Amino acid sequence: MIKVAIVGGTGYTGVELLRLLAAHPEVELTAITSRALAGTPVAELFPNLRGHCDLAFCEPDIEQLGRCDLVFFATPHGVAQAQVPDLLRRGVRVIDLSADFRIKDIPTWEQWYGQRHAAPEMAAEAVYGLPEVNRAAIAGAQLIACPGCYPTSIQLGWIPLLESGLVDPGRLVASAASGATGAGRQGKTELLFAENSDNFRAYAAGGHRHLPEIEQELQWVQPAGSDPARVTFVPHLLPMVRGMHATLFANLRKEAEIEELQRLFESRYTGEPFVDVLPAGSHPQTRTVRGTNMCRLAVLQPGGRDTVVVLSVIDNLAKGASAQAVQNMNIMFGLNETLALESPALLP
């Protein structure tokens, strides 16, 4: 049994992680911390866990965390970087679901997140936890920077095209949309039911924190010598709870037919347990991946013109956060990669 703790478990990624770990046969969950709710039973805050989790939230205690095999951070940015160095020194492995270690270039991180980075040397050491790209490195990692939701859905959609050099990396367009849980579990007026129901809007179209992460990671899969990927990225807020949909546009640099593009995607993701390439021309629905670690993709070539459209769906809390974290854990600890991640989506 892997001894596990969660730091910061009162948000949506926290409860999703709890839901998955509660059913994981190789995990012993020993602690879940929250300064604000210390003493409150987890099942009181999240009644779906009544009978599944007997823990109460507790104050973070470095000694207790230090006795774990693995600690997940499901905290706002800035928290993990302060605590991770100590844990790593104690031999604890860490999966950070926050943005603290995703950006390698520290000035870029500090610019987008508006604070000094407390552990810049850790960012260099952290492995970016996208198994479809970094599986081997994940297996041996001490510290995982678990990818953001937009970066996951967008990268999985573009990786085959960028690896192959088929498209112009300088003019990528990503129009993506997230369910409301992507904005977190904070009592903000703009996130009220009455503000988001029967409403749709873009946000942060001038610049979203996930953009540098997307561009950084896409460049790593491009052939050497390529012009760097440049993405125009507009996120939107959907009137729904879970789900993320990315609509991706790229221009072909040479002629290609849809059959070739389809083969490219199928070939790239052969054997990947959590990437499902639909038949060319399909329209994946977010609900088909609800609660699962699956990414469903479809590639299209509208009108046979030279723009390739990729549609990519994930559950923002699952493959976009907590289930992907569990996938990373399974890889790190030599377990079957799909363990506790096999359930089909709840549909409808």
Next chain:
Amino acid sequence: MIKVAIVGGTGYTGVELLRLLAAHPEVELTAITSRALAGTPVAELFPNLRGHCDLAFCEPDIEQLGRCDLVFFATPHGVAQAQVPDLLRRGVRVIDLSADFRIKDIPTWEQWYGQRHAAPEMAAEAVYGLPEVNRAAIAGAQLIACPGCYPTSIQLGWIPLLESGLVDPGRLVASAASGATGAGRQGKTELLFAENSDNFRAYAAGGHRHLPEIEQELQWVQPAGSDPARVTFVPHLLPMVRGMHATLFANLRKEAEIEELQRLFESRYTGEPFVDVLPAGSHPQTRTVRGTNMCRLAVLQPGGRDTVVVLSVIDNLAKGASAQAVQNMNIMFGLNETLALESPALLP
């Protein structure tokens, strides 16, 4: 392994049954029938099952069904009664999720369902599949009439009060509400997204088909010699996908305090794996049981007056249909009653 078939698998109870059975370690699913969609892969209609179910819908074939250990009927009323006698003769056990065998009084059934009953003798033989009342009979049954969603949520809320004789059975009031999946997966204008979103309404308030089932079953748990339970029942349609909420009102026949009522409920459901009595005064939320076989209950006594309010929530497709059917199957075949039904609800 239990060899299982599903007759009529294209509706919402069908896909929910498939989702649960796909993850059941003791079930081999051999066939799922649909005349209209014979030949279509199940995963094409329900893409959440891609990778989880390789079957295609097939024409119903009595020989094939006859080789199963168990056949589920997830059909409109009138279908099961025509096919069940033959299956039972072949030694196949049957769980019918439709209304065909729930009503013991055939004229009553014929009045509410507007057709002649094709197998009245079977209705007498069928065991009403509410494990919290009929567990022993279910274990030995050949034919299960799986309860409707409203009857399940309402009975579980009132059983302790009626068994104990504490309340007046002649003036029971049930105001209940169902998610839109309760109305089925048929392309009716009144069920369109645009008709039900941001809308709430009662329906069938003058008389709903579940009313005689509710009154029939409640009478069986009453002490001998009681006046029969009479229920005023108003169902409502909620702008949500899954979930059922019953708000139940009953008048105390003698003084009782809330602590006593709470103890009554806790005592009645001790050891029941799928009935969760919340602390007195709680307000159960439908989402806490989404996708699960759980019923969450709370008892209240507003203002200390003599009306007892019980709040009862289930997932209409799960404890209200398909998961309850799996619970029955587990009991019938001597399996752990909670097998494949342990996952916590997907929340949020």
Next chain:
Amino acid sequence: MIKVAIVGGTGYTGVELLRLLAAHPEVELTAITSRALAGTPVAELFPNLRGHCDLAFCEPDIEQLGRCDLVFFATPHGVAQAQVPDLLRRGVRVIDLSADFRIKDIPTWEQWYGQRHAAPEMAAEAVYGLPEVNRAAIAGAQLIACPGCYPTSIQLGWIPLLESGLVDPGRLVASAASGATGAGRQGKTELLFAENSDNFRAYAAGGHRHLPEIEQELQWVQPAGSDPARVTFVPHLLPMVRGMHATLFANLRKEAEIEELQRLFESRYTGEPFVDVLPAGSHPQTRTVRGTNMCRLAVLQPGGRDTVVVLSVIDNLAKGASAQAVQNMNIMFGLNETLALESPALLP
């Protein structure tokens, strides 16, 4: 032109009042106050009002308010009672949308609202602004206590039955449900989109602040000497933005047929511009009154038994708050009662 100000305009009743008054041909809106947002243009907070309202929120200024003909209070309870006496002395008429002056019995008010009442003498003087009962008194009133949303939908449903003495006033049951705007525009976690979508729950079932208001007002329409109305009232929170639905149960004291009940309702509300009695057995939908001052009612007698069910729908922000306030204003100032309230509901 009536010179009007709104105190506390940043909530949902505030923006609804603004929407209605912006289109009212006899109103000059002179000020809308908010301490927190003083200086912010109203149309910045509520972009639907761009081009319809040029005001900015301002600090409350008693001199400025004192020059108005009418001041609306759309404030939390406790605010109006502190300011209304001064305004009345200055000859300003007041419509209070909060609960400050609805309860005549001050100890009762203080018990339910948890604070001392600052102007108990005003509560006695205030006219309860339900035009269908108090039209004449409203016309001459200086101070209107505008009814709550639950009390409005419930009273309009029961008034004909209680006035006539046809039903037992001691065993009334009201199961009612409100859209999320009923909970206000505050950034509370429990009101987030992600918490309320695809979810339904009761709340305050042990005792809601609108209960004493409901019982107080129902008693005033009962025949002299009647037992006082006693209501078991369970409110619910709907996953929708606007709309309120009351499902009302009452026991007949003598035999009555549905035709007689229907005539009773039609007769009672003849000539009422904002109460629409549907044919007996109908199921009114909340969306049919969205954005309007209309109450739609239907009366039913399930199974011909002795329980009368009334279904009553309003828009909680409109007939349940701001549109009813405008109706009161029209009556107070001798205008056509329906002025600026004629638009049909936005459906779908």
Next chain:
Amino acid sequence: MIKVAIVGGTGYTGVELLRLLAAHPEVELTAITSRALAGTPVAELFPNLRGHCDLAFCEPDIEQLGRCDLVFFATPHGVAQAQVPDLLRRGVRVIDLSADFRIKDIPTWEQWYGQRHAAPEMAAEAVYGLPEVNRAAIAGAQLIACPGCYPTSIQLGWIPLLESGLVDPGRLVASAASGATGAGRQGKTELLFAENSDNFRAYAAGGHRHLPEIEQELQWVQPAGSDPARVTFVPHLLPMVRGMHATLFANLRKEAEIEELQRLFESRYTGEPFVDVLPAGSHPQTRTVRGTNMCRLAVLQPGGRDTVVVLSVIDNLAKGASAQAVQNMNIMFGLNETLALESPALLP
């Protein structure tokens, strides 16, 4: 008074047109046709119109229609083209909300709509009813082809950029999303509440019927000699009732700063009553235009790079259909262009 009839009034554009015309002071609505529902009162199908519309649906009668000043067609494609020639001969003016007369190139129309065009000469004569481009021609038109919802939101977003020649017309990208009413009021399984709630998906990404309309109309506003506009267009279906959001990407052909772009938009739409240019960098919300004829736009330049993003929102049933039709009517009959279209949006 303008004598008006509506052909085909049982869909969502029909009821929206009824809602608007019922409140129009210069319109006398004489008939609304539906073969299927002839004899049914309009207010029975659409209860929001109880008290606002006393008509019943009637069989279409060319004599009766021929006595009108104006006939609206709110029919599926193919219907108007069969009846319009006769009406025009009788001197009746026509506003067609369907796609019958939007495409000038008849083979293109026939290819996308899969049938022979019955009145090709009328397509040449029809005026495309986008007032912001064709106001003068609309005033004198006999036959208006009212624009589709996607074309309206997309054209209004790009017109300033294409007229000025600032952007490359060969690489336009439109990612747009519609509320469920855009798919019509037909009882299709895929449009059920249970299929669309908490779900998001693209559709017709390989080719949508509105694409040729968009490209045709954009070319007409380009400077002479320009390369023709080529658009990659992906529509999406939103889990909401009303609203349309277009996210538009275009590449600058020469350097431009955001201030210049903003001035370009403000200048282009000065005096337009139904186009509201928000401050640069804003994110318009669909709900701010719900039920209105308004289009709200914002222009952004993410990261100061050379891609211009325009965000454009309308109500798909209003400015995207019925309210725009009323705007056209007002222009055709010399009325104030905003008559009966002034109400602010219902928000929340």
